[in-house]
Amino acid sequence: MAEPTARAPGGSDAPVSGAAASRTPADDADLRESLAGLSRLASGQLDLRSLLTHVADFAMHAIPGADGVGLTLVEDGRADTIVSSAAFVRDVDAIQYRIGEGPCITAAAERRTVHSASLGKDPSWPRFGPQVGRLGVHSVLSLPLLTGDQALGAMNVYARGEDVFDAWAVELGELFAVPAAISVENAQALAQAKRLAVQLQSALTHRAVIDQALGILMSRSGCTPAEAFDKLRVMSQSQNLKASAVAQQLLDEAVARAQARHSTG
Structure with missing residues (x-):
């Protein structure tokens, strides 16, 4: 029965199941190239999904033996x-989310690297492992994406064969996961800033429409601003619409009437 390996990020004392560590010049070159590519990612020019796709592709290139990330x-x-980076990865991850166990969940929740050389025989995830093994996926390396005390998630590296990720592959993965987490954090922050900007712009637009609608109600009835706002609120409740939607209707109707008068005048 394969023994799973759980290692603290950056640790080197815990044993790793699998082939003996085998570092090659090509591995070093792949890691340098992937890290360089990661450093060149311009988060301001990419949306969150696009940036994460690049990170996954770079990880595939950096970690020897990976079939999907x-x-x-x-x-x-x-x-x-x-x-x-591959369709089977989403299928594998969907299984662990559905049953609530698996290396990705463990890595993110416990903030530690998780490695298994034979998922189908691994006792750590008795329901997840056999299901994934039947899909022909046997090796995994799950790396938490850590920034300070926060775990943003995990990077999951899969291979179809058994005993694929040796000690050097695990170390490469942990080295890569550090800047990857920073890239993810920056991309999330930018995405959140863009969402807030859109929400603020929407709020300002709605406010302008409401102010114009209040002016229309005041001109029609000679009421005060407070009374006009009460009228708008009552209309909103009676029509089961947001105040901004009712205000837009009033504005559209006023514009239509003005255009009609202009065309017949």
Whole structure:
């Protein structure tokens, strides 16, 4: 029965199941190239999904033996694979989310690297392992994406064969996961800033429409601003619409009437 390996990020004392560590010049070159590519990612020019796709592709190139890489982000306590470099990765991750166990969940929740050389025989995940093994996926390396005290999610590296990821592959993965986490954090921050900007612009637009609608109500009835606002609120409740939607209707009607008068005048 394969023994799973759980290692603290950057640790070197814990044993690793699998082939003997075998570092080659090609591995070093792949890691340098991938890290250089990661450093050149311009988060301001890429949306979150596009940036994460690049990170997954670079990880595939950096970690020897990888057949597929997925990036999982944890938001509001819920894990979700945002991007994957191969279709089978999303299928594998979907299994662990559905049953609530697996290396990705462990890595993100416990903030530690998780490695298994034979998922189908691994006792750590008695329900997940056999199901994934039947899909022909046997080796995994799950690396938490850590920034300070926060785990943003995990980077999951899969291989179809058994005993694929040796000690050097695990170390490469941990080296790569550090700047990868920073890239993910920056991309998330930028995405959040863009969402807030859109929400603010929407709020300002709605406010302008409401102010114009209040002016229309005041001109029609000679009421005060407070009375006009009360009228708008009552209309909103009676029509079961947001105040901004009712205000837009009033504005559209006023514009239509003005255009009609202009065309017949």
